[in-house]
Amino acid sequence: MFEDIKAVFERDPAAKNIFEVVFYQGVWAIYLHRVAHFLYELNIPFFPRFISQISRFLTGIEIHPGATIGKGFFIDHGAGVVIGETTIIGDNVTMYQGVTLGGTGKEKGKRHPTIGNNVTIGAEAIVLGNIHIGDDSRVGAGALVTKSVCPSCTVVGNPARVVARGGVKINPLEHGDLPDPVGKALEDLQNRIQALEKKVGQ
Numbered sequence: 001m002f003e004d005i006k007a008v009f010e011r012d013p014a015a016k017n018i019f020e021v022v023f024y025q026g027v028w029a030i031y032l033h034r035v036a037h038f039l040y041e042l043n044i045p046f047f048p049r050f051i052s053q054i055s056r057f058l059t060g061i062e063i064h065p066g067a068t069i070g071k072g073f074f075i076d077h078g079a080g081v082v083i084g085e086t087t088i089i090g091d092n093v094t095m096y097q098g099v100t101l102g103g104t105g106k107e108k109g110k111r112h113p114t115i116g117n118n119v120t121i122g123a124e125a126i127v128l129g130n131i132h133i134g135d136d137s138r139v140g141a142g143a144l145v146t147k148s149v150c151p152s153c154t155v156v157g158n159p160a161r162v163v164a165r166g167g168v169k170i171n172p173l174e175h176g177d178l179p180d181p182v183g184k185a186l187e188d189l190q191n192r193i194q195a196l197e198k199k200v201g202q
Contacts, residue, residue, distance in 0.1 A: 026075030
């Protein structure tokens with residue numbers, strides 16, 4: 001628990017004192033999860049799930065008791081976060097509101113992501129399936145990740161793609177150059193219409 005509180009002070013400039021931090025919904029969520037996970041590991045029925053549902057009601061954060069979470073875990077803001085049963089999260093991971101670490105519905109057994117150490121996952125990002133996000137990687141806000149990510153990479157977009165590796169940009173994201181499939185389809189349609197008009201006019 002101490003490592004989780006320490007993580008708040010290290011990563012949230014808004015954290016002024018311990019009295020504020022103990023009321024962070026992310027702190028409560030991880031604390032209650034650690035209790036629920038301990039009971040889950042002892043194969044105690046009902047109570048782990050009951051605690052997780054109480055936590056969800058109080059914090060708006062849903063963490064299955066079966067999820068394994070390392071030390072120094074920080075959920076900033078946190079509302080809408082969902083972490084599935086077989087998720088494994090390493091040490092010193094930071095996660096923002098609306099993140100989903102879920103399954104695809106097609107797998108059994110280990111069906112949720114494994115998140116490496118020192119990973120940051122941006123707001124509303126969705127990471128699905130039995131995939132691995134490598135150490136020191138960053139997942140951009142709103143990204144949809146369904147394939148494993150190598151260590152020290154930054155991924156953005158839907159579907160997610162690598163835009164930086166080891167701090168070096170790869171095909172940098174230029175918003176003015178983003179693909180526009182609808183515009184392309186309309187342009188192709190317009191070209192076909194013009195071609196047909198030329199044929200009819202001959």
